[in-house]
Amino acid sequence: MAKWNPFRKNKPEDEAPQSPDPQTEGAEQGGSESVDASAAPTPVAKPTSKPAQPPAPKKEEKTGFFGKFKQALQKTVNVLNTDLRDIVKEGRLVDDALLEEVFALMIRTDMGVSSASKIRDDIGKKFRARKVEFSDLIGSAKETVRGIMEQGSADVNFAESGPTVIMVVGVNGAGKTTSIAKLVNRYKEMGKSVVLGAGDTFRAAAVEQLTVWANRLDAEIVTGKSGSDPASVAWAATESAYKNNHDVCIIDTAGRLQTQANLMDELGRINRLINKAANKASEGSTAPHEVLLVLDATAGQNALSQAKGFSEAANCTGIILAKLDGTAKGGVAIPICQEFGLPVKFIGLGETPDAFAKFDVDTFVDALFDED
Numbered sequence: 590m591a592k593w594n595p596f597r598k599n600k601p602e603d604e605a606p607q608s609p610d611p612q613t614e615g616a617e618q619g620g621s622e623s624v625d626a627s628a629a630p631t632p633v634a635k636p637t638s639k640p641a642q643p644p645a646p647k648k649e650e651k652t653g654f655f656g657k658f659k660q661a662l663q664k665t666v667n668v669l670n671t672d673l674r675d676i677v678k679e680g681r682l683v684d685d686a687l688l689e690e691v692f693a694l695m696i697r698t699d700m701g702v703s704s705a706s707k708i709r710d711d712i713g714k715k716f717r718a719r720k721v722e723f724s725d726l727i728g729s730a731k732e733t734v735r736g737i738m739e740q741g742s743a744d745v746n747f748a749e750s751g752p753t754v755i756m757v758v759g760v761n762g763a764g765k766t767t768s769i770a771k772l773v774n775r776y777k778e779m780g781k782s783v784v785l786g787a788g789d790t791f792r793a794a795a796v797e798q799l800t801v802w803a804n805r806l807d808a809e810i811v812t813g814k815s816g817s818d819p820a821s822v823a824w825a826a827t828e829s830a831y832k833n834n835h836d837v838c839i840i841d842t843a844g845r846l847q848t849q850a851n852l853m854d855e856l857g858r859i860n861r862l863i864n865k866a867a868n869k870a871s872e873g874s875t876a877p878h879e880v881l882l883v884l885d886a887t888a889g890q891n892a893l894s895q896a897k898g899f900s901e902a903a904n905c906t907g908i909i910l911a912k913l914d915g916t917a918k919g920g921v922a923i924p925i926c927q928e929f930g931l932p933v934k935f936i937g938l939g940e941t942p943d944a945f946a947k948f949d950v951d952t953f954v955d956a957l958f959d960e961d
């Protein structure tokens with residue numbers, strides 16, 4: 590359970606800067622798309638009282654970083670480590686029976702049939718009719734998974750100049766708002782200034798939740814009334830980022846299912862209006878720079894169908910794999926990397942803002958198949 594009270598109010602309305610008129614501004618750009626001006630969002634200035642100081646900067650030294658991954662993946666590691674070790678106790682000849690046991694074990698981590706088959710087949714090719722030990726299997730599996738998960742940069746694509754705008758999407762409860770708090774924490778630790786857009790206008794509690802995080806982490810936030818047009822909030826947050834020279838602008842969105850076509854279309858519209866706002870504020874600018882899809886690792890294979898639906902409909906550029914702690918299904922990161930060409934950029938390792946790490950394939954694979 591979170592320790593803070595999500596219903597605490599701390600909105601200094603009287604400090605609000607001029608309310609934007611996104612409808613006129615959207616129309617000025619010559620597009621048919623506009624935002625609902627009657628629901629114009631309220632940019633809220635940074636609160637004067639800080640409920641909490643951001644934590645002191647921390648170094649991500651190798652062992653600490655590895656330890657974080659290993660701890661988060663513990664349940665998955667246990668399946669692989671203990672059970673795989675049992676399979677080849679005292680050494681064993683590699684035959685079809687052994688290969689099928691390895692396959693079944695891999696499947697239990699939710700890495701999917703394709704990855705599990707590749708691990709099995711690679712072991713078969715290397716060791717068939719030979720006696721193997723645990724370390725042989727682990728070594729081969731590591732190599733296979735590294736090959737599968739090869740991916741580009743794991744960090745956010747920062748804007749070359751001006752603010753970096755990040756839109757965050759996903760199903761309800763995946764961990765979007767919490768992941769935004771973690772991103773804010775990360776960028777504040779790097780000394781960057783951050784403005785948030787409370788684009789989940791469906792539920793008042795969602796706006797309150799993000800406002801509390803903004804206050805705690807010393808970020809600015811742009812909010813709209815409950816039920817207002819999320820695109821107008823996104824517009825205003827983007828505009829504020831450019832006008833006030835923020836380094837990073839992160840826009841929350843309401844949860845939706847990948848099967849809800851109209852709601853998926855809405856993400857496209859928000860995306861396009863963010864781009865218009867950026868272009869209006871600074872000609873030639875394009876935004877958002879990232880559309881991060883938050884997936885709940887505990888959803889296992891279901892996270893895969895979400896990745897498929899969202900990556901097709903919402904122009905996602907990367908994934909935050911939340912709740913990797915406390916699941917034995919951590920293997921799901923493998924097909925996510927493999928099947929959608931979407932890099933996993935960050936992983937969520939708990940509910941607090943610091944329970945977060947940049948994703949790194951080598952560290953992930955080493956932790957997943959750790960022999961200790």
Ligand SMILES: Nc1nc2c(ncn2[C@@H]2O[C@H](COP(=O)(O)OP(=O)(O)O)[C@@H](O)[C@H]2O)c(=O)[nH]1
Nearest residue numbers: 761762763764765766767911912937938939940
């Ligand atoms: N254990 C764990 N819980 C998380 C993580 N990320 C989010 N949560 C929890 O998941 C629940 C839903 O998170 P929230 O950010 O509100 O989801 P949203 O609906 O997508 O915005 C909350 O109780 C969070 O504390 C994580 O990485 N690990």
Ligand SMILES: [Mg+2]
Nearest residue numbers: 765766789795
């Ligand atoms: Mg939320």
